[in-house]
Amino acid sequence: MGSTEIRHPSAVFDWFFEAGRPNSLEEDPLILRKFPPDFQEQEAMQMVPRFCFPFDIEREPPSPAVQHFTFALTDLVGNRRFGFCRLRAGAWSCLCILSHLPWFEVFYKILNTVGDLLAQNQVTEAEELLQNLQQHPYLGPGFSGGPKTDSSITSWSECGILPPALGNSKLLSCFVAPDAAGLPSIPENRNLTELVVAVTDENIVGLFAALLAERRVLLTASKLSTLTACVHASCALLYPMRWEHVLIPTLPPHLLDYCCAPMPYLIGVHSSLAERVREKALEDVVVLNADSNTLETPFDDVQALPPDVVSLLRLRLRKVALSPGEGVSRLFLKAQALLFGGYRDALVCIPGQPVTFSEEAFLAQKPGAPLQAFHKKAVHLQLFKQFIESRLEKLNAGEGFSDQFEQEIIACCGASSGTLRSYQLWADSLKKGSDALLHSVKAKTRPAVRNMYRSDDSLQEHRRQRVA
Numbered sequence: 001m002g003s004t005e006i007r008h009p010s011a012v013f014d015w016f017f018e019a020g021r022p023n024s025l026e027e028d029p030l031i032l033r034k035f036p037p038d039f040q041e042q043e044a045m046q047m048v049p050r051f052c053f054p055f056d057i058e059r060e061p062p063s064p065a066v067q068h069f070t071f072a073l074t075d076l077v078g079n080r081r082f083g084f085c086r087l088r089a090g091a092w093s094c095l096c097i098l099s100h101l102p103w104f105e106v107f108y109k110i111l112n113t114v115g116d117l118l119a120q121n122q123v124t125e126a127e128e129l130l131q132n133l134q135q136h137p138y139l140g141p142g143f144s145g146g147p148k149t150d151s152s153i154t155s156w157s158e159c160g161i162l163p164p165a166l167g168n169s170k171l172l173s174c175f176v177a178p179d180a181a182g183l184p185s186i187p188e189n190r191n192l193t194e195l196v197v198a199v200t201d202e203n204i205v206g207l208f209a210a211l212l213a214e215r216r217v218l219l220t221a222s223k224l225s226t227l228t229a230c231v232h233a234s235c236a237l238l239y240p241m242r243w244e245h246v247l248i249p250t251l252p253p254h255l256l257d258y259c260c261a262p263m264p265y266l267i268g269v270h271s272s273l274a275e276r277v278r279e280k281a282l283e284d285v286v287v288l289n290a291d292s293n294t295l296e297t298p299f300d301d302v303q304a305l306p307p308d309v310v311s312l313l314r315l316r317l318r319k320v321a322l323s324p325g326e327g328v329s330r331l332f333l334k335a336q337a338l339l340f341g342g343y344r345d346a347l348v349c350i351p352g353q354p355v356t357f358s359e360e361a362f363l364a365q366k367p368g369a370p371l372q373a374f375h376k377k378a379v380h381l382q383l384f385k386q387f388i389e390s391r392l393e394k395l396n397a398g399e400g401f402s403d404q405f406e407q408e409i410i411a412c413c414g415a416s417s418g419t420l421r422s423y424q425l426w427a428d429s430l431k432k433g434s435d436a437l438l439h440s441v442k443a444k445t446r447p448a449v450r451n452m453y454r455s456d457d458s459l460q461e462h463r464r465q466r467v468a
Contacts, residue, residue, distance in 0.1 A: 011134050013099040013107070014081070015039045016114070019049040021092050025058060025253050032093060035130045044098065048073070052085055052094035054224065054250035056272035062091045066115070068108045069224035070232065071250050080247070086111035087224065104232070105190055106175045183329035183404060184236050186321070192236065194229035196321040196328060198290045205313045207234050208332065209301035210286040211243065212339075214264040214381055218282075221290035222271040224250060230290055231268045237332045240405040241340075241383040256280070264382075304377070306370035309335050333408050339374065341409035342367060343388065347395070355395045357388050 015036075019029040029049040039045070051071040067087040072080050079100070084107035086095040095115055097107050110133070117126040184192045195204065198221070210217050211234060219234075221227040228249040235243045246265035251258060251273070259267060259277050269277055271291060286297040302310060313335055320327030346362035349355050359379055366372070378384045394400075 009100040012101065012136065013097050013134060015041070015044065015048075015098040016130050017049070017096055018118075019052040019094045019096065021053055021057060021094070023057075025056070029053060029094075035127060036134065044073075048083060048096070048098060050252050050254060051083055051250065052087075052096055053091070054252045054273075055270040056253065056276075057091075060270075060272040062089075063087070064089055066112075067091075067224045068111070069228040069250055070104065071228075071252075072247050074247065078244070084108060084111060085224075086115055088115065102232075103178055105188070106177065108190070109175055181403065183239075183326045183333065184233070185326045186324050186328060189233075191229040191233040192328060194226050195233035198226050198230060198293070199288070200293050201314065201317040201321065203288060203293060203295040204234075204237075204317065205310065206295045206297065206302055207286075207288055208237050208313070208335075209305055210297060210299065211235070211238055211266065212241075212381075212383075213299065213301045213304065213377075214245065214383065215286045215297075215299060215301065216261070216264055216282075216284065217266045217286045217288070218259065218277070219266075219268045219288045219290060220271050220274045221268070224270065226290055227268040227270060230288070231266060235266065236329070238336075238383065239329075239333060240336065240403070241387050244382045244386050259285075304374065306339070306368070306374055308370075309338050312338070330408075333405060334412050337405065337408040337412050339371070340378070340384070340387070341413045342371075342375070343391070344401070344409065355392055357392060 015034065017034040018032040020032050022029050029052055031045070031049060054069070054071070066089055069085050069087070071083040071085070073083070074080050080102075081098060081100050082102055084097045084099065084104070086108070088094070095111050095118075097111060099107065101107075110129075114126045114129065117123075117129070186196065187193045199207070207217070219227060219230050221230065231247075231249040235247070243266055245263060246258070246261060246267070248255070248258060248265070248267045251267050251269050253273060253276075256269075256273065256277055257280075258265070259269070259282060260280055274289075284298055286295070286299065286301075288295050313331065316331055317328070320331050342365050343357065343362060345365060346358045347355055348358050348361075362379065363372075363375055365375070367375075394402075
């Protein structure tokens with residue numbers, strides 16, 4: 001969760017390559033091997049390898065251990081493609097898989113398998129594994145997969161662990177695709193686990209508040225795995241919101257000027273480059289140092305949150321962070337439900353028309369002064385606007401209130417009978433009508449979403465339509 005990715009990519013991954021470490025910051029890494037051999041995205045081939053060594057190679061001593069980290073590329077429409085990297089011991093080369101799927105544990109495991117095969121000079125087996133993996137279509141979350149080497153056929157199963165193949169087949173790797181609808185859990189989710197180990201509870205809350213306020217946020221760490229894990233895990237804590245701005249989990253040396261950007265960003269910078277970044281005299285930037293566990297901020301973002309939400313996070317975070325399971329994710333989900341659950345009371349459901357959202361109705365709610373003050377700021381946040389747009393798309397597609405966030409709203413805030421009944425009446429009217437009516441509503445949805453904040457006249461209509 002927390003990422004904007006293509007839901008149904010044509011392949012599990014797009015490109016695999018090995019990049020050789022350059023001798024200086026001015027040199028570009030060499031591509032030592034790649035798969036598929038006919039990969040033709042020239043822009044990616046030129047740009048992506050430069051993300052594989054996101055530290056000062058002239059000053060940073062080579063790590064004696066293998067390191068895993070991730071970078072992210074965002075296209076013009078906001079879709080993200082991830083680069084999963086395995087920096088070999090000594091940092092002389094880096095294996096990378098480029099994919100639209102945010103499958104951190106899966107791709108790190110595949111990179112380890114490929115790395116072990118290449119270390120044993122089993123190049124054919126490594127290429128066969130990659131070929132089988134890429135040729136198999138993406139089947140969605142929850143399926144188990146394991147490429148094996150014996151022929152052009154790849155075996156996959158819908159559940160469980162694949163048994164060893166007969167004959168000369170050799171199962172090289174097996175994984176279960178993560179469930180995008182599930183909450184990150186400890187210790188299964190590597191990113192979240194590293195975050196709660198590396199960062200104190202107080203600083204996690206401060207980081208969450210800064211992201212919720214859409215600040216410019218810098219994270220620094222000496223371990224690449226910790227750096228990118230903290231970046232991605234902090235994004236996931238925003239669920240059901242998404243970080244809608246610049247996201248660079250590991251900033252390569254040639255892009256350090258991005259830290260001077262005026263728009264909100266979340267950027268990870270290796271500690272070997274941190275001094276060069278600070279020389280740029282940054283202003284109004286929140287800085288979390290994972291090594292020293294310090295959070296520097298010129299803002300009062302935590303104080304801007306309602307006190308009951310802050311107390312909830314501070315009192316319970318340490319306890320759930322020490323326990324396995326979804327406790328940390330569910331705690332922040334509850335905080336989001338308390339902060340934004342009232343959006344449902346601002347939905348306007350008129351039979352025959354798309355469901356819309358009334359900003360006036362949202363701000364007219366009386367949840368208490370602290371939450372009201374927070375809502376006045378929230379309606380201007382890009383992450384809130386995008387959240388409303390995505391909710392309206394779901395509702396107008398007939399999906400209803402079905403995901404974990406909606407369930408958490410009911411659990412901690414209680415169900416809003418008016419909204420639920422209004423939406424049910426709206427949905428029932430569609431069922432009683434023809435398919436043409438449903439298509440008509442869907443056709444109207446996009447313009448309605450673009451104009452989701454309704455006028456005062458619409459507010460009066462909304463009040464008439466609400467069922468007490």
